[in-house]
Amino acid sequence: MSLPIEIEDLNVFYGDFRAVDGVSMTIAPNSVTALIGPSGCGKSTFLRTLNRMHEVIPGAYAEGTVKIDGQNIYGPGVDPVNVRRRVGMVFQKPNPFPTMSIAENVLAGVKLNNKRVSRAEADQIVEVSLRGANLWEEVKNRLNKPGGGLSGGQQQRLCIARTIAVKPEVVLMDEPASALDPISTLAIEDLIGELKKDYTIVIVTHNMQQAARVSDKTGFFNIAGTGTPGKLIEYDDTNTIFNSPANKQTEDYVSGRFG
Template sequence: MSVTENSAATVALPVVRPGGVPGGLEAREVSAWFGEHKVLEQVSLDMPAGQVTSLIGPSGCGKSTFLRILNRMHELIPGAALAGEVLLDGADVYAPDRRLTDARRRIGMVFQKPNPFPAMSVYDNVTAGLKLTGVRVSRSERDRLVEECLTKAGLWNEVRDRLRQPGGALSGGQQQRLCIARSLAVRPQVLLMDEPCSALDPTSTRRIEETIRELVSEVTIVIVTHNMQQAARVSDRCAFFLASPGVPGGIVEYGPTPAMFGSPQDPRTADYVHGRFG
């Protein structure tokens, strides 16, 4: 498809502070397969540092697969394969000398369905990633980290008196923001979000969208969404994916979000963003 451009050691605490350094992400000719079925065909996409890039398109066109490729989750699926490169600040995350845990720490993920550890406390949910990445910190530093990350996720004022209660006892919207806080605790450069509001009510959706805009100065965000209004509200740039029977998914058009919605260059983009199909 053509593309139209429109060992655990004591280390310093990775506190999320104003002035964090988002990373630029770039996909180069990425193709993907599930067994013999090819689902993506040579997708190239620039996701600039400090911006929100939205991925839109009908179900089944490869958006979520592409998102999982960006932080090396695709390779965990039996029978899955891929080709191409994913560069974080110019370095290939799939390079042989690149540790998987490093890629996951620097490129975080928030899933469609909130997935806090239900029996684990709110506090321990936020700090769970530190143990997985081998970061040891003092109790006072953990306390500070928990407050900072929950504040960044817009949740601190709602749960500050409930930190020792199970994360699974929170509402759906609160659980999703808890997952965002958990991702932020290891200070990623990029945060991937796969339809993070699809199961939430309008009020929770609005709060997640506010959180996205507040975070983007510190972390690059790539979001998959089927909500065109949401894409228009939260993203700086937008990529329209499309597939057809027998043809793998690819990018039809990519550019600044206002142009993609106001004056798209490809008629298929215009039809999709204006609700004529999909």
């Protein structure tokens, strides 16, 4: 089930350094939200706060609220591990476990969550997840072969299958196609369009055309200079951001005048 995300006055710190300053936005369920902006503007850091992944870095913490289906994931007593079960993440570089088979890769998250499944249930999870990642037909006859033996685009879709196998409600993607060729990139973009039927999706991308193609809403992040925090400059429907943005900084960025 896809869920809404409400972010209010979110500040992210690495020790004494404020990396992201005062972000507020509401992300609708069953939608794709793209985060764009120059390198170092805090968009990937912000993305990681949505499932508390930034906390794996020593000294990192956040202030403000991130509510998923009304529950503040930074509230007292909230377990970050449970948050990450609900909010899955796909990283920039495909990272299948090289010593595991394709099927074992899909089931890795399920087993990590200490969920016991029968052989029949496992087979079903593998097929449903690979179908959900548009990979089943390509690998159904070699499920016991190493996941690392797939092409780059297939590996990334395998990682997406691994993510959705645990049935999250939100899927975060940090530049999921930046290391892929154009054909594999198109496959990932098509997949994102399919996945939003079941999930809330937030994607970081440096590819302006990709943001315009796949997202319903776009948030533009920027920094005033080196050493300053990233800020959300503008957040609106993707068509508005790319065709009639309200902020001059946004217009300059999407038109290629800087960044």
